[in-house]
Amino acid sequence: LVLADNHHDVKLWTHRESQADQINESHSNEKYLPGVTLADEITAFSNIRDAIDSTDMIVFAVPAKATREVAEQVNQVSENPAVIVHVSKGIEPDTHLRISQILEETLTPEAMSDLVVLSGPSHAEEVVKRHPTTVTAASENIEAAKKVQDAFMNQHFRVYTNSDVIGVEVGGALKNIIALAAGITDGLGYGDNAKAALITRGLAEIARLGVKLGAKPLTFSGLTGVGDLIVTCTSIHSRNWRAGNMLGKGHKLDEVLESMGMVVEGVRTTKAAYQLANKYHVTMPITSALYQVLFEGVHPKEAVDQLMTRVKTHEMEDLVNILEDQGEKTGE
Numbered sequence: 001l002v003l004a005d006n007h008h009d010v011k012l013w014t015h016r017e018s019q020a021d022q023i024n025e026s027h028s029n030e031k032y033l034p035g036v037t038l039a040d041e042i043t044a045f046s047n048i049r050d051a052i053d054s055t056d057m058i059v060f061a062v063p064a065k066a067t068r069e070v071a072e073q074v075n076q077v078s079e080n081p082a083v084i085v086h087v088s089k090g091i092e093p094d095t096h097l098r099i100s101q102i103l104e105e106t107l108t109p110e111a112m113s114d115l116v117v118l119s120g121p122s123h124a125e126e127v128v129k130r131h132p133t134t135v136t137a138a139s140e141n142i143e144a145a146k147k148v149q150d151a152f153m154n155q156h157f158r159v160y161t162n163s164d165v166i167g168v169e170v171g172g173a174l175k176n177i178i179a180l181a182a183g184i185t186d187g188l189g190y191g192d193n194a195k196a197a198l199i200t201r202g203l204a205e206i207a208r209l210g211v212k213l214g215a216k217p218l219t220f221s222g223l224t225g226v227g228d229l230i231v232t233c234t235s236i237h238s239r240n241w242r243a244g245n246m247l248g249k250g251h252k253l254d255e256v257l258e259s260m261g262m263v264v265e266g267v268r269t270t271k272a273a274y275q276l277a278n279k280y281h282v283t284m285p286i287t288s289a290l291y292q293v294l295f296e297g298v299h300p301k302e303a304v305d306q307l308m309t310r311v312k313t314h315e316m317e318d319l320v321n322i323l324e325d326q327g328e329k330t331g332e
């Protein structure tokens with residue numbers, strides 16, 4: 001819709017023919033954005049070759065776990081290299097690949113000229129109402145990021161550029177873990193103090209792992225770090241928050257995922273981040289507590305009690321450790 005507002009021809013691909021027909025007939029997407037009229041410039045296709053034919057930009061907007069499969073399909077039919085943009089927020093469990101790494105692994109040079117991540121606090125429900133929204137286009141090739149900035153930017157949708165692809169992807173993926181946890185504490189009936197604690201200490205552990213993976217620390221104070229963390233932990237639109245809320249109220253994970261009918265990225269990402277934290281010896285108490293709730297049957301209240309009674313520590317423990325290391329090296 002943003003691209004159509006900017007006078008681009010938008011070809012929307014969906015893997016379900018019935019959905020493509022419904023979108024073209026009613027100019028709306030009744031399952032996912034009910035009540036919203038889609039511009040005439042938006043045409044839906046169920047044949048991927050028709051959708052990407054002679055386009056110079058392809059936006060991947062599928063759940064993280066569908067990325068590889070859809071990229072393989074694009075690869076098979078692509079005839080011109082296009083700028084690839086992705087908006088998905090996840091890290092693959094077991095392989096620990098970020099979305100851009102999955103795309104790089106899957107797409108050939110014939111299919112992809114450049115790769116850009118578009119991410120930030122951007123619930124679709126508000127974007128379609130043209131409420132002010134700000135996001136970041138990140139790429140190792142800043143010219144490609146600027147191309148995406150130009151394509152998407154308008155008076156309602158402001159796009160910044162960044163070259164820190166790792167930081168932008170890690171922030172966007174890991175905030176969903178904290179949003180699930182924030183939903184849980186809300187579901188348990190805890191108040192705003194608990195949520196503020198989760199957002200602040202959640203950001204600390206996201207940055208801790210992100211820096212270990214090669215991200216720039218400052219990226220986590222930007223839109224794709226603290227910005228997306230705030231919106232996902234506090235918005236009624238967040239599927240991750242809503243799923244957490246149901247868990248906090250006592251529903252089982254299977255039942256929660258079944259009832260959502262949309263992707264809850266934080267569940268798989270919790271598994272990936274938990275594995276990464278163990279692999280790189282990074283302390284991630286909230287992620288570990290959530291992992292126990294999701295996959296080991298620990299009661300949410302018990303997980304919160306464990307977090308509150310952890311061994312005492314300095315608030316700036318990472319900084320203190322760095323300074324202590326430096327002191328040891330200089331003998332001070």
Ligand SMILES: NC(=O)C1=CN([C@@H]2O[C@H](COP(=O)(O)OP(=O)(O)OC[C@H]3O[C@@H](n4cnc5c(N)ncnc54)[C@H](OP(=O)(O)O)[C@@H]3O)[C@@H](O)[C@H]2O)C=CC1
Pocket residue numbers: 014015016032061062063064065066069070087088089090122123124125261262263265
């Ligand atoms: N919604 C939002 O506000 C935002 C979402 N994102 C991110 O964008 C990504 C997609 O999210 P969103 O669109 O909201 O997810 P939804 O669950 O709302 O929609 C997912 C869409 O992808 C389709 N799909 C699922 N599996 C496949 C597959 N294997 N092959 C092809 N299509 C598939 C679904 O089709 P079907 O109906 O058949 O299941 C559906 O049309 C996520 O990573 C999310 O974190 C980022 C910013 C904002």
Ligand SMILES: O=C(CO)COP(=O)(O)O
Pocket residue numbers: 089120121122123124176179228231232237238239240241263264265
């Ligand atoms: O990433 C999002 C908003 O920026 C969407 O979050 P949810 O997937 O939790 O709905």
